[in-house]
Amino acid sequence: MIEYRNVTKSYGGSPVVKEICLTIEKGEFVVLVGPSGCGKTTTLKMLNRLIPMDGGDILINGKSVKEQNPEILRRNIGYVIQQIGLFPNMTVEQNITVVPRMMKWDKERRRKRARELMELVDMDYDTYANKYPSELSGGQQQRIGVLRALAVDPPVILMDEPFSALDPITRDSLQDEIKRLQKQLNKTVIFVTHDMNEAIKLADRIVFMYDGKILQAAPPEEMLRSPADGIIREFMGKHVQKIRMEDELNCSDIMRTRIATISPQRKTLECVELMSQYEVNSLVVVDDNKNYLGIVTIEDIRDHGEAGQPVEALIRTDAPCVGTGQHARDAFRILVEKKADYVVVVTPENRLAGIVTKSSISKAMASALWGEG
Amino acid sequence: MSLQHFMDTYALKLLQAIFVHLGYVVLCVAIGSAIALVLAVLLTRIPRFSKLIMPFLSILQTIPGIVFIGILYLYTGMRPITVMIALSVYAIFPVLKNAYSGILHVDEKYKEAAKGCGMSSWQTLFYVELPLATPSIFTGIRMTVIYLVSWTVLAAMIGQGGLGEFIYRGVGTNDNRLILMGAVPAAVMAIGLGALLDKLQKKLTPRGIRLQEQSESGQSSGKGGI
Incomplete structure (x- = not known):
């Protein structure tokens, strides 16, 4: 359990964090959100003493961080920074096992741990362990950044806008992944972002900060339903895509159109390459006229694919699919019932229009709740 | 004097002079670089000292070598140590300047990541800052080596050997052959040592940094093309 008690911080006489009180339970995913300069990053960094606090105290399991050696404290708190x-x-x-090395683990144990961690994010140890960061894509790099923070299995992980430098597709899949890891490993995560959509998607509880103070700390649904302050409503409205009221929404209103596609003549290896580039585990197959043919998944390529074979033979046609004119609710139901990652949206002419993911739904619902915002 | 006779007379002396010259260069670069690296590290740990020490060394650097050896000569006499002190002092500055700015300009994000991982200041230095500053440190050492090959010529001024001996004698006796005999090997030495260091740098720079430099320069040239 983490407790902020009347924590204050000022820079050159002007206060940036004003008497903050916040209690975070074990295993909770807390997202600090707010406009830039609201003090959220400072609040985060005071926890592992990267920034010293001026007043108040922060307790982890009842023990003040000020009483602990800062280096030892930091080794026991995972930390993921914005620029990876x-x-x-x-x-x-070596990157993954930096903290174990500081803690004098022997080589065998470090290697075992690196292997374990890489399995956690489906990165093959033999393929990637000896690569250098510059040989990886941005998404892969930040995955390793996350693993580095998890290396000694710290109970608390701090993340400072970790995905803001990534492209939207990669960001989306990393958000899913971090949420999964957090649940699976039962970590307490404190996550800073200025992106309301990200906060809604990830948080158990959103802490909205403004001008060094906490305006509201509440689960996403509650904050969406009843924002405690006009500033919050305005900030949410600005940051969530504007669309019509929910009962008028159909799939084409909420779908995402920037998606990774491939043509059926492409070879399996190109396909894998493309998947790793976009950090996805399936691609939508379309012919040259954008006619929707099906999807191809990494599992199928792995189990049945041969190198150099066109992906045509591996196309799956049973992926969940809706029409552009269909009600958004249908897409939502399919997502929930089939536990699918996405639903493909096609036009009446069977052309690919886009896909609907859980985050497109939450965006749509969020803005529907505040009308035109 | 016939060329044959000339060669017979000077061949052995030349070989000896080359070795002495090379010896001065290698030894003084080693001493100077070692001092420079220690200083650079200390200065980056305690930045306010650098405000005092850097200008001081900078001024020292502007004193012509000939004057410096002359002054030192008054104190330490006509001994190899005089040459070595002078050359080592001159070797410090280029390495110090490059290493200092190399360490100082390591991207803030790496330092923050290191700190966030619980590295102490010294661990950050050895695991992160020094490896990332290697290219810059090497640039300094390479510069020093090339300077020192020419400055070592001054050793002959106080009779301490090296290729300068030939040059001074050649100038004194108006014998171009002697001047060339000193100058050509010195030039070859500078080029050769430079090439050797380039090789060494490739070996010693961590592979990840080279890859990163390649990908960065590749990206920037790609952008330029568009």
């Missing part, structure tokens, strides 16, 4: 910050002179494995 993998050490370019170290391999993937």
Whole structure:
């Protein structure tokens, strides 16, 4: 359990964090959100003493962080920074095991741990362990950044806008992944972002900060339903895509159109390449006229594919699919019932129009709740 | 004097001079670089000292070598140590300047990541800052080596050997052959040592940094093309 008690911080006489009180339960995913300069990053960094606090105290399991040696404290709190910050002179494995090395783990144990962690995010140890950060895509790099934070299995992970530098598709899949990991490993995560959509998607509880103070701390649904302050409503309205009221919504209103597609003549290896580039595990197959043919998944390629074979033979046609004119609710129901990652949206002419994911739904619902915002 | 006779007379002396010259260069670069690296590290740990020390060394650097050896000569006499002190002092500055700015300009995000991982200041230095500053440190060492090959010529001024001996004698006796005999090997030495260091740098720079430099320069040239 983490407790902020009347924590204050000022820079050159002007206060940036004003008497903050916040209690975070074990295993909770808390997202600090707010406009830039609201003090959210400072609040985060005071926890592992990267920024010293001026007044108040922060307790972890009843013990003040001020009483602990800052280096030892930091080794026991995972930390993921915005610009990823993998050490370019170290391999993937060395990067992951930086903290274990500080803690004097022997080589065998470090190797075992690196292997374990990489399995957690489906990165093959033999393929990636000896690569350097510059040989990885942005999404892969930040995955390693997350693993580095998890290396010694710290109960608390701090993340400072970790996905803001990534493209939308990669960001989406990393958000899913971090949420899954957090649940699976039962970590307490404190996550800073200025992106309301990200906060809604990830948080158990959103802490909205403004001008160094906490305006509201509430689960996403509650904050959406009854924002405590006009500032919050305005901020949410600005940051959530505007669309019509829910009962008029159909799939084409909420779908995402920037998606990774491939033509059926492409070979399996190109397909895998494309998947790793976009950080997805399936691609939508379309012919040259954008006619929807089906999807191809990494599992099928792995189990039945041969190198150099066109993906045509591996196309799955049973992927959940809706029409552009269909009600958005249908897409939502399919997503929930089939536990699918996305639903493909096609036009009446069977052309690919887009896909609907859980985050497109939450965006739509969010803005529907505040009308035109 | 016939060329044959000339060669017979000077061949052995030349070989000896080359070795002495090379010896001065290697030894003084080693001493100077070692001092420079220690200083650079200390200065980056305690930045306010750098405000005092950097200008001081900078001024020292502007004193012509000939004057410096002359002054030192008054104190330490006509001994190899005089040459070595002078050359080592001159070797410090280029390495110090490059290493200092190399360490100082390591991207803030790496330092923050290191700190966030619980590295102490010294661990950050050894695991992150020094490896990332290697290219810059090497640039300094390479510069020093090339400077020192020419400055070592001054050793002959106080009779301490090296290729300068030939040059001074050649100038004194108006014998171009002697001047060339000193100058050509010195030039070859500078080029050769430079090439050797380039090789060494490739070996010693962590592979990840080279890859990163390649990908960065590849990207920027790609952008330029468009």
